[in-house]
Amino acid sequence: MANDSGYADIHGVRLKLAQPYVSEGQWIGQSEILMQLLACWITVDDADLPLTPRLVGSPGVGKTQLAIAAAKAQQRPLYIYQCTADTRPEDLLITPVLSQGGEIAYHASPLVTAMICGGVCLLDEGNRMNEKSWASLAPLLDGRRLVESIVAGITIPAHRDFRSAVTMNQDESTFEIPDYILSRLQPTLNVGFPNKQDEMAILQYHLPFAETEMLAMTVEFLQHSHELKLDFSPRDGINLMRYALKRMTQDSDHPISRDDAWQEALEKCLGEDAVDLEQLAQRRRRTLGGDSVPLGLADLFFDPDDPLHPDRDDDDDEDF
Numbered sequence: 001m002a003n004d005s006g007y008a009d010i011h012g013v014r015l016k017l018a019q020p021y022v023s024e025g026q027w028i029g030q031s032e033i034l035m036q037l038l039a040c041w042i043t044v045d046d047a048d049l050p051l052t053p054r055l056v057g058s059p060g061v062g063k064t065q066l067a068i069a070a071a072k073a074q075q076r077p078l079y080i081y082q083c084t085a086d087t088r089p090e091d092l093l094i095t096p097v098l099s100q101g102g103e104i105a106y107h108a109s110p111l112v113t114a115m116i117c118g119g120v121c122l123l124d125e126g127n128r129m130n131e132k133s134w135a136s137l138a139p140l141l142d143g144r145r146l147v148e149s150i151v152a153g154i155t156i157p158a159h160r161d162f163r164s165a166v167t168m169n170q171d172e173s174t175f176e177i178p179d180y181i182l183s184r185l186q187p188t189l190n191v192g193f194p195n196k197q198d199e200m201a202i203l204q205y206h207l208p209f210a211e212t213e214m215l216a217m218t219v220e221f222l223q224h225s226h227e228l229k230l231d232f233s234p235r236d237g238i239n240l241m242r243y244a245l246k247r248m249t250q251d252s253d254h255p256i257s258r259d260d261a262w263q264e265a266l267e268k269c270l271g272e273d274a275v276d277l278e279q280l281a282q283r284r285r286r287t288l289g290g291d292s293v294p295l296g297l298a299d300l301f302f303d304p305d306d307p308l309h310p311d312r313d314d315d316d317d318e319d320f
């Protein structure tokens with residue numbers, strides 16, 4: 001179906017294919033989760049189907065990187081679809097584009113290209129996309145392994161080597177994904193923060209030109225924040241160090257000391273709160289616990305439902 005010219009013909013419709021994502025994509029440490037993801041893509045029998053797992057975890061923990069590394073380990077081309085709140089069902093599949101000659105050209109999305117070429121598709125930040133768009137993927141994610149493009153009027157079956165994974169983010173700007181879709185996105189793989197050794201190796205890999213002392217300071221900070229259940233991630237560490245290193249090399253006549261540059265980077269990249277982690281963690285705990293209704297003195301002596309509770313507000317029981 002696909003040919004080397006970057007086009008594919010499906011049921012008489014010519015589709016322009018998307019470009020694969022090419023990068024180094026090395027995954028450092030935490031080999032278990034990489035194995036779990038790769039296991040999802042194995043088929044143990046001709047009648048078996050691969051799984052589409054959900055990768056979840058804090059922002060910047062490495063979800064996207066994990067999927068990139070897994071595709072690389074399989075030596076399959078990787079196509080990344082960045083999901084957003086504006087993604088429409090057809091954006092995920094085939095988009096009609098007016099070509100120079102005034103004709104309609106059909107462009108296959110990264111997802112459809114992966115389906116045609118037998119590549120891996122990563123639906124990145126999947127829960128930023130609304131339910132309607134997810135609905136168009138339901139037949140792809142179950143035994144049917146196909147999508148239907150209304151715009152091009154064709155049904156596209158997935159190549160037997162097609163594999164997929166979805167990353168999900170945990171913040172307010174996301175949608176609730178309906179259960180019938182979630183049940184097709186199994187299993188859930190939770191990407192956790194790296195341990196001290198791995199975190200050091202990750203920072204070193206991304207910033208091979210940084211001094212060991214600064215790497216150590218950053219790892220110390222990140223590990224402390226993981227212990228306190230704060231959300232500072234390897235990405236935060238990488239950004240912080242990049243800025244500090246730039247500040248240190250900026251003016252060779254009046255160089256900023258390592259400690260000063262690092263402190264400044266901490267404040268500018270991660271916010272003033274990051275300077276005192278203990279206090280930030282305490283404040284977070286208080287906010288999280290703050291959702292419960294404050295207890296009054298009477299709550300110590302009476303059950304909330306006790307008719308004798310002085311603050312009981314129960315109109316139903318009133319006799320008229």
Ligand SMILES: Nc1ncnc2c1ncn2[C@@H]1O[C@H](COP(=O)(O)OP(=O)(O)OP(=O)(O)O)[C@@H](O)[C@H]1O
Binds near residue numbers: 027
């Ligand atoms: N185990 C790891 N090996 C190599 N690099 C890593 C690893 N973990 C994190 N990183 C690096 O940390 C940065 C953040 O990772 P990534 O973008 O994958 O996070 P994410 O979980 O997808 O974040 P978001 O929730 O914002 O999408 C990247 O530069 C990535 O290369």
Ligand SMILES: [Mg+2]
Binds near residue numbers: 064125167
């Ligand atoms: Mg990501």
